[in-house]
Amino acid sequence: MSQSRQMDPMPKPPEAAKTAFVALVPTNAGVSTRPMFGNQAAFVNGNMFAGLFGDRLFVRVSDADRATLMREGGSDFEPMPGRAMKGYTVLPEGWITDNEGSTRWVEAAFRFTAALPVKEKKPKRGGR
Numbered sequence: 001m002s003q004s005r006q007m008d009p010m011p012k013p014p015e016a017a018k019t020a021f022v023a024l025v026p027t028n029a030g031v032s033t034r035p036m037f038g039n040q041a042a043f044v045n046g047n048m049f050a051g052l053f054g055d056r057l058f059v060r061v062s063d064a065d066r067a068t069l070m071r072e073g074g075s076d077f078e079p080m081p082g083r084a085m086k087g088y089t090v091l092p093e094g095w096i097t098d099n100e101g102s103t104r105w106v107e108a109a110f111r112f113t114a115a116l117p118v119k120e121k122k123p124k125r126g127g128r
Contacts, residue, residue: 010038011054020096046119049109059109
């Protein structure tokens with residue numbers, strides 16, 4: 001008898017994380033939020049700049065900012081263990097109560113990502 005291997009479900013963010021995330025996302029033109037990884041993520045010009053993954057907050061920042069964030073206790077964003085998502089870094093634990101630090105990183109992520117080329121929408125694939 002064989003057992004099928006089951007994937008762990010995507011973590012769900014607690015209410016405190018959702019509330020903190022909404023408060024951190026800038027209301028600039030071109031910013032939108034939508035589900036990503038079963039959580040919420042923020043986009044500018046079609047490019048993701050921040051998001052929740054369970055109770056963790058990840059951001060997309062420059063290489064220099066990433067190095068600083070890693071020194072401050074950040075970590076690679078791995079939606080699946082061992083598969084880091086290039087360009088995204090998780091803020092250290094405690095981001096929910098560190099409003100100043102979290103705001104600084106989300107704003108840096110917004111500025112960095114807003115300067116990237118607009119992500120073109122892919123055409124919808126038709127059925128067979």
